[in-house]
Amino acid sequence: MSKITDRFTHFSQEPLYNTKAVVQRTGVAADTLRAWERRYGVPFPERTEGRQRAYSDRDIAIIDWLRQQTESGLTISQAVALLQTDSVIEQPTYDLAPLAELSNDCVQALLSFDVLKAEDILNKAFSVYPVETVCIEVIERVMVAIGDGWHAGKISISQEHAATAFMSLKLSNLIHQARTRSNRGVIVVATVPGEQHELGVMMVALFLMRRGWRVVYLGSNLPAAELLHTVQRLSPKLVALSATTKDNYSQAVQxxxxxxxxxxxxxxxxxxxxxxxxTQQTVLPGIFLGYNADQACDKIEELLA
Known part of the structure; x- marks a missing residue:
């Protein structure tokens, strides 16, 4: 490849995996991998002494990314061009609205329980913008708007739950796609006991994985004893915790x-x-990571540099 986006530089280039392992991890067929390699030079696995292909973690991350782009509406040639230049050479055949408009459209789709339309909106956004941008500028905006509507009595509990379930599943799928072997170290990510809101901390886990960290994501409302046991067992470089509601403040402090x-x-x-x-930032043990997932990841990498 003549150029490669910075998003993959943290992944190991050691050739560890045969074609069967890559197919199992990415869901991309072996024939497709060979066709991409032949036509576009992507991926570019090394060869063993027996002339078998040997793929690295970086190769797998790139293949996963290409698959995601094609599933979101790009052709493979468009996805490869985007990968090699880090800019969109040719936009998809549809005209994409501004992110704020996409957010509003997604809110309306979810309030109407139209998850297929919401899925289509997000997929189109992911095909053009980085995952991090869509998460912060679309998903986060959508959930803030829905949360505000619920607090104001304009949105039903069913609507709020359906929207949260949809976004949680979307982020879970992205986390699954982002998982890969990493030598950068272990980071444990979780909410504090009693905390049910996890979308923000899921984004932190996702962004860290995409930066090449091995993230152990423990989800929401994990008992303190379980988290402490896991930390003792894994000896992570860092533990990142989230508490959204004031009712969980004392649990967080403890x-x-x-x-x-x-x-x-x-x-x-x-x-x-x-x-x-x-006030909390001056008295709590630990370090405040920021006001959104991107800030948190930047701070974490600064702390671990």
Whole structure:
């Protein structure tokens, strides 16, 4: 490849996997992989002494990304051009609305329980914009609007639950696609006990995976004892916790203190609306990671540099 986007530079280039393993991990057929290699030079696996293809983690990440782009509406030639230049050479055949308009359209689709339309809106956005941009500028905006509507009594519990379930599944699928072997180190990501809101912390886990970290995502409302046991077992470089609702503030404080008291404590980071005030940041053990997932990942990489 003549050029490659920075998003893949953290992945190992060591050739570890045969074609069968790559097919199992990416879902891309062996014939398709060979066709991409022959026509576009992507991927470009090394060869063993027996002339068998040997793929690296970086190859697998690129293949996964290409598959995602084609599933979202790009042709393979468009996806390869985007990969090699890091800019859109040829837009898809549809005209894409501004992100704010996409967010509004997605809100209306979800309030109408039209998940197919919401899926189509997100897929088109993902085909043009980076995953991180769509998560922050579309998914986050959508959920804030729906949350505000629910608090104002304009949106039913069923509508809010359906929208949350849809976005949670979407992020779960993205996390699954982003998983790969990594030598950068382990980061544990979770909410504090009692916290049910996990979309923001799911984005943190996703973004870190896309930056090449091995992320152990423990989800929402994990008992403190379980999280502490996992941290003791894995010895992660950093633990990132989130608390959104004020009702969970005391639980968050207690957990942060217990992590800090461990014999060999990891770096402790936290975020979420319940922990983002200036007062909290001065008294809580650990480091405030920022106000959104992108800021959190930048801060984490700064701490681990």
């Amino acid at each position: 957990l942060l203190q217990e992590l800090h008291k461990m014999p060999k404590p990891p770096i402790i980071g936290y975020g979420g609306a319940a922990l983002s005030g200036t």
